[in-house]
Amino acid sequence: MSLVAMDVESDAFEVEPPSTITRTTSWASMPAEVRQLILGFVCLPKPWEQCNGLGFPKVARFASVCLEWQAFFEARLFRRLVLNPDSVDAFDAIVRRDGVRLRYIQKLWLRVDLSNYECPNCDRSEDLVTQRGNNMIFSTCIQTLLGTLQLWNPARHGAQGVELMLSASSPSDTKHRFNRCDMKDNYPFHYAEDLDLAGGIVDFHRTNKGGSIGLLHLNRFLPSSNKHINRFQGTPLCLQPQNGNLGRFTSQSKDLPAVPMIKGLVMRRQFPRDINVRTLSWLIGRSFVALEWFRFERTISLEPHVQLYFDRGMERRPIAMASVRQHLLPSLPKTLRQLSFTQWEIPANERRYVAKTLGTEISPHALAYLPQEMAKLSQRLEALCPPWQMDTASFLRSIVELNVSPMMVESSLKRLSLRCTLSTPERSRQEFETLIILAAKAALSLPQLKIIELWGICRAKEESCAYVFRYCYEDGRPRIVWRSSGAAMGARKRIIAEWSEVAQKQSHSALAYDVVPFGESSMKIFKSRGTCIYRHLLLKDLMFDPITQKILENEPYGWMLDEESDASQQGAPLDFLQNHQW
Template sequence: MGRWGSLPAEIRSMILEMVAEDYRFKSEQYALAGYASVCREWQPVFEPRNFQRLVLDQERISDLEQVMSTKQRRDYLEHLFLRVRLNDYDCTVCKSKEDYGTIRNNNDIFSTAIWNLLVILSKWTGFAGSRRQQGLTLELGAFSPSDSKHAFRDFHLEHNYPYQEKKDLETHWEGYKLRADKLGLDSLNDPYHWWANGRRDDVSLESKQRIMGTLTINPNLPQFSAFFQAFPKVEIITGLLIRRQFYRKIAANSLGKLLRETFTNLRWFRHEAWHDVDPQQQSSFEKDYKRLISWHLPNTLRELYIFEDFNKLLHPERSTKRANPSLGRALSKSSRYLENLSAAFLVDAKDFFPNLWPANEQNSNVIPWENLRKLALTSRLLHPKIGRGKINKLLIAAARAAAFMPKLEVMEIWNGGEGHACLFRYNNNAGEPKIIWACNWGSHVQLDQNVIHCWANLPRHGQHPHGNLTTVVHRLRRGRKQVKTYAATILHLKLRSSVLDLISDYQVFWEEYNHSKG
């Protein structure tokens, strides 16, 4: 330390900043936390980073109140991830659906963890006067450590998955390559779990259901049932994040309770959930989700990002499923106050514009989307097996809807899956409107003149000196044999960051890259 003290203050500061910025997941797990305790000079450099993002499981919640007892530390905190750890299971049950006792136990673990955390966070008031007026992002997820040890060896299911924040992505494929080298995936052979020579050919329905359970908040637990008139109100949470990293869902009615009763200042909500492998459970989820969309979105919400995930192994027939029309209509009605909206696969753009199709007389009583700036939707109509007439009607309906979106900057309607990728984009950011049509199918990639005419005649275009609409039509570079999943289309989206969380986006593209590994 004597030699350290002899260095000029500017040099010491530069070294500390370099150490902090160069910290990676390969480093000693708690090394960065220890740096803050070396001396007072080091503390203001490392402590803000140490408390910027915290990851908790249910056993560490009790320490949160003491560790974050000072307002200064709470001001450092930007992202809090509650990663609920469910009980382990072994090969005697890994191929079977969770029984009633396991489901009840999982719900109790999850409910208690959520309650205990919210009780603490409800005491963190007055954030609007702090230096971090944007509030706090709460991320929720639940998994069993056994989920990654049986039929599903997905990297992102593992407890020590290294990609937790943006700076971790700067290592590119490093974490995935290190794991592949360690496991020797090319020689992985586990016939009991359907693995042969590094490939997973098939998985039973019951094994899928084991990792895709639904967690429901239990209002009857004895430790808080006496207080369960309503959830604690938490004003510091302004963003709620549920990523695709874990397959298990949080029940829609439980999410609705949180949105309705707890998060009084919620500005944005990103919900990435997996399509259920059980049709009845999926139908029940959609029924409850419609209620959430229709009645439980808080009036403070300005950004909503919904993504329903699926893959070929879990959902071999998913690409043929028609989205629930009532969900699209409900989202259309409840989105009028939003500024940014993305909804992928759970709803269809066709249902989001229900009264604006060319067959209908344009309704002058349509309630406008006064604040909507960015909109991204998927539609199964953007598919090589769908007639161009239906596609044209969809794009005309979208143009009619855009006429009721006075602040619209970008609208993207897209679709993607095995062998096909397609994108329609309207962009008016700089007052120079442009539409883009791109796909990887069809002998002639063309855009119907009626579609172009409808978009060119939007009322707002006459308000700009460069108001003439530009039309760009081109073929996506990747051919049908090269396209394995929807990830090929996401690559071309201007609203890519709205469609998927950055970490989720990274996972999706690694999975496509590693598609041949199963």
């Protein structure tokens, strides 16, 4: 069983129970603040503890001393939890024994461990028996957890709710062709606060050599059919029908309970296994009914037809394949205020021996509808980061068109992050400036806008370039900031004029502006695959999870790149990153 408290704590100090303390230093005679401070010392991590694991606490036994100690230690032990298939039943029993424990939970990670597989199955797609088994594991975990969390009562447990991180993978995924250290059990970085752990994420990745792919595995070369990647990505998980009380198969989707306790949902890029679109739509629409923010980081499917199923859906008898447009987006609850929906390429080192286009592109069908659908959705959100592959110009024009529609209510959008696709270094500046002007026209339709940030990267070795444009309205002061890796802004006068109109409409005050060049060279932008620009973005936390950002910044330096690296270079890049504090 693995019911894990994720706080890095230890019994570094010996604390006597109240019954053994002398009367002159009576525990009860101390002020409550002093008692809390003393108990806090028990939870301090050891100063020599490094990032070689999660450092799980051994303080649970102190919770049995008295009611005061129980409340103190359980509040810390339950603050961050990791649940897997072996522990969801135990968690349910613990909560049902004392429901107040739901009050303590702030972040919960449901880590669905799927079935193991051995060689040579690591180079084969999943068979039907494996798919059904994995679906059953997933279904049981989801149903049990939702059944526990539906016990939440805001009057008793507080209204703050919980952040749920949801992932699924097999323990065998990192034991064959792939060695992603960020998928393993001992990976200590799960949330932004973990980035301050001793040693740091860069040292951990350097020590664990994450991400490499084996050319030879058990004396076998990579399969020419790319089945090893299909196995790694796996088959999208579905809710599996089960035998009911009368011996009939029943659909679990109809029994999904409403769980308003879940306020935030995170699906991280490091786990490439998908959840079937229809299943995810059911979970969001029927269970996550009070969801306020959703961070959906998805890896693009290696097989184009699988990606097409995700983007478009396909009518197949006897099963109709669901799609993002028709099922996922409409299922988002009205309580949702923030959405980050990003689709990521399969890392270059993992595509080293496959066609360069595989695992890098979404379908033309999605490219056609995303701008309009994201524009409609943005009207009721406060913060949005749409897929990077989306046509930014079409999205901005859709915002303008919605403004003239008598059927649309006033937009509530406050923060917007947009990545701009740029064609060539020679044309990139003109393309970016055109989008900035178009963004000004769209901003006139967004009365509550506080920050809009456009950015783009164009890589071509010595001619690589990057741009960031930001409009901020804070403390009654409108300001634009232009950053680029080249010369100063060429169309400054027109851009300032367009955004001055936005400032006048929003605040009736003059527009301030700054032009700040990047310190990174063109070669540094190229070698980092543009990730060195991320730290300059004000809305980077809206774009991706902070842990995802750090992993992305490590990938180009820590692991073999496609066209520009060889085996002799693999030891140097992370040292380079460590010595250059960007």
